[in-house]
Amino acid sequence: MRDPVLRAQVIQGGRAIPGSSMTNDPDNRQDFEKPPQITNLRDGTEYIFASIIQEERYLTLMELVGKGMPIMDIVQNILFGGFQRGMWNPDLMMLLAEPAAYMIMALAERAGIDYKIYSGEGREEALENKTIGTSIQEENIKRAKKGVTIPKGALPKEIVEQIEEMPVDSLLAKKESSLLEE
Numbered sequence: 001m002r003d004p005v006l007r008a009q010v011i012q013g014g015r016a017i018p019g020s021s022m023t024n025d026p027d028n029r030q031d032f033e034k035p036p037q038i039t040n041l042r043d044g045t046e047y048i049f050a051s052i053i054q055e056e057r058y059l060t061l062m063e064l065v066g067k068g069m070p071i072m073d074i075v076q077n078i079l080f081g082g083f084q085r086g087m088w089n090p091d092l093m094m095l096l097a098e099p100a101a102y103m104i105m106a107l108a109e110r111a112g113i114d115y116k117i118y119s120g121e122g123r124e125e126a127l128e129n130k131t132i133g134t135s136i137q138e139e140n141i142k143r144a145k146k147g148v149t150i151p152k153g154a155l156p157k158e159i160v161e162q163i164e165e166m167p168v169d170s171l172l173a174k175k176e177s178s179l180l181e182e
Contacts, residue, residue, distance in 0.1 A: 031086030038088045042156060045099045047087065048078060049159050052103065053166065065108045070116045075100045102150050106163045 024030075038044045052061055064074060078100060079093045088096065101117070108115045150160060 032084055034086050036089045036092065037086060038092065041092065041095050041099075044088055044092055044096045045103075045156060045159065048082075048096060048100050049103055049162070052078070052107070053162070058107070061104065062108065062111055062113060065104065065115045066113045068116060070119045071101050071104050071108075072097075072118045074104060099155050102154050103159065103163070106150060106160075107166070110163060110166060 038047055052058060061074065065071065075097055079088075079096055082088055082096075083090060083093050105115065105117070
């Protein structure tokens with residue numbers, strides 16, 4: 001390969017060449033290169049909650065959780081998507097991971113849906129039981145699954161109250177009836 005740019009792209013596996021963003025037009029920046037729209041944890045938590053309780057998104061979210069998609073995979077997708085749209089910076093994205101996970105866990109618990117917190121949860125549990133018994137982390141996960149106890153301060157009080165007051169049965173009934181009608 002004689003073209004150094006093409007060669008670099010092949011070596012990089014089709015990814016952008018490091019530093020290539022420095023040559024982009026400064027007037028046409030990507031959303032994540034601009035100042036973030038949300039800059040504090042409370043606003044970010046409220047934004048995520050407002051977006052996941054929208055009827056269509058809520059139903060899709062609960063369906064994914066019910067089919068076994070791990071909570072942390074969903075959280076990662078939500079947060080990284082927000083970063084790409086310029087909603088928050090990487091630091092705030094990391095801080096939002098815990099509240100977002102607790103929100104989804106609480107909604108799933110309220111809807112009576114069993115959930116996995118991370119991928120490989122069952123495999124690790126089986127390995128732990130074979131070798132040295134159940135680890136402290138596994139005990140904490142089991143305790144969390146018995147009933148989501150949101151640690152004080154992890155979510156704003158208003159969001160916890162809204163989760164407890166959500167009419168879960170009517171939303172899930174709409175989804176089940178529409179699936180049966182098809």
